[in-house]
Amino acid sequence: MVDRMQWVNALSTRPSLEAAIADVVERAVSSLTAPPDLGLVFISSAFASEYSRVLPLLAEKLAVPVIIGCSGGGVIGTTAGGQTQELEAEAALSLTLAHLPGVNLQVFHVIAEDLPDLDSPPDAWMNLTGVPASPIPQFILLSSAFSSGVNDLLQGLDFAYPGSVILGGQASAGGMGGRLALFCNDKLHREGTVGLALSGNIVVETIVAQGCRPIGQPLQVTKSERNIIIELDEKVPLVVLRDLIASLSEQERALAQNSLFVGVAMDEFKLSLQQGDFLVRSILGVDPAGGAIAIGDLVRPGQRLQFHLRDAQTSAEDLEFLLERYQRQGIDGSTSSTIGALMFACVGRGEGLYGKPHFDSGLFSRYIPNVPVGGFFCGGEIGPVGGRTFLHGYTSVFGICREISNG
Known part of the structure; x- marks a missing residue:
């Protein structure tokens, strides 16, 4: 047996x-x-x-x-x-x-x-x-x-x-x-x-x-220091984020107030990124003066990021x-x-x-x-x-x- x-x-x-x-x-x-x-x-x-x-x-x-x-x-x-x-x-x-x-x-x-x-x-x-x-x-x-x-x-x-x-x-x-x-x-x-x-x-x-879904498009970190993103696609991160939020639906904009995250692409060579290809990390804070964004992980130039939203349905x-x-x-x-x-x-x-x-x-x-x-x-x-x-x-x-x- x-x-x-x-x-x-x-x-x-x-x-x-x-x-x-x-x-x-x-x-x-x-x-x-x-x-x-x-x-x-x-x-x-x-x-x-x-x-x-x-x-x-x-x-x-x-x-x-x-x-x-x-x-x-x-x-x-x-x-x-x-x-x-x-x-x-x-x-x-x-x-x-x-x-x-x-x-x-x-x-x-x-x-x-x-x-x-x-x-x-x-x-x-x-x-x-x-x-x-x-x-x-x-x-x-x-x-x-x-x-x-x-x-x-x-x-x-x-x-x-x-x-x-x-x-x-x-x-x-x-x-x-x-x-x-x-x-x-x-x-x-x-x-x-x-x-x-x-x-x-x-x-x-x-x-x-x-429990997240990506919004907008993938972006490349062009300048960073430890966990602080200083440039995204050679632009000020906070400006990029504000433009993205302005393009969202009213419901998504409301969700972005409290449930906005960053997804770090895990495969640097994958051309088409989709749900599940990202390590999701919290946004810890922004610098209103300089426009930098701090996230809950180390980040380096060349990495690709995409903003994400989370709610019960997602x-x-x-x-x-x-x-x-x-x-x-x-x-x-x-x-x-x-x-x-x-x-x-x-x-x-x-x-x-x-x-x-x-x-x-x-x-x-x-x-x-x-x-x-x-x-x-x-x-x-x-x-x-x-x-x-x-x-x-x-x-x-x-x-x-x-x-x-x-x-």
Whole structure:
């Protein structure tokens, strides 16, 4: 008999932590026919005063060799009725358990002070994580929201592990000054990054929905300094932007007041740029006197940019576009080997954006049905765009886990 992978998720809204843990463990374990190798736990900030009890309570009821997780502004999981739900403003706990034959699992915890210099060799990053570069690992990262090293960590892992998929999110404290939690096996951490590396008989594919659409035309940066755009197409950026906004419809002009972003083209050689070809970044400010524009990333002369707008409709259409494309590009034309999925959504999405609950997860389940989904609402989302890994905002990142077919 072939030992196949199994992936299950259970979501509980029981207000008592003991009851919630008993609920998810009982439902998840009863859905497995083999012992779990991996556990992923996400807990809402409503339980903030009890984070230290989560791992001991789980250990009383569950034997699993590897477990990671964190706190979130909300959690995502599967109800007893089989529905995927996003629970944002209530006590909730999501537990994913997976039986993963043929998969090697390694966990690590790093803090910003431990990170090698960015000019260090790949070995320095491998020594940091303890994860070899071969076979190619897939990484799930859960980071503290105020860990200044996360961008350097992503850059270092991209460098040391070419070909690896890296995704995850920043734990959310659910409010200013709130405490957050990172779980790694039997330890609770308050800062740094907890990582899981999976290698062997598994592949992780990603959908990174940034929720924006381009407006106007692509423009070339002709002069810049760090994150400040000084010239666009040899013109004053603020003048270019004002001319663009004047050309928009009344509805788009209103949207540009609060939801205007910049997309940085990720492929310098692609002639025809379209939705999904950009890394979306915030506009941090403008200089009314000089006309420069500051954005939330480094920019250099020669790069192409395009202004973007974001709203609920655009966000929905963007995710649907990416899901349709994923479905069309399916490796074997089916989702037969898909075992489970993870969802890392910005706290700025969800019901606050769409005006109704469970939107992103519901759309995902429409295109990729009958796949257990677990995850949380993040303070920042981690996922690849254009072959490199970035920290995003206002994004939903999906990781789709598939068993590599052995024929």
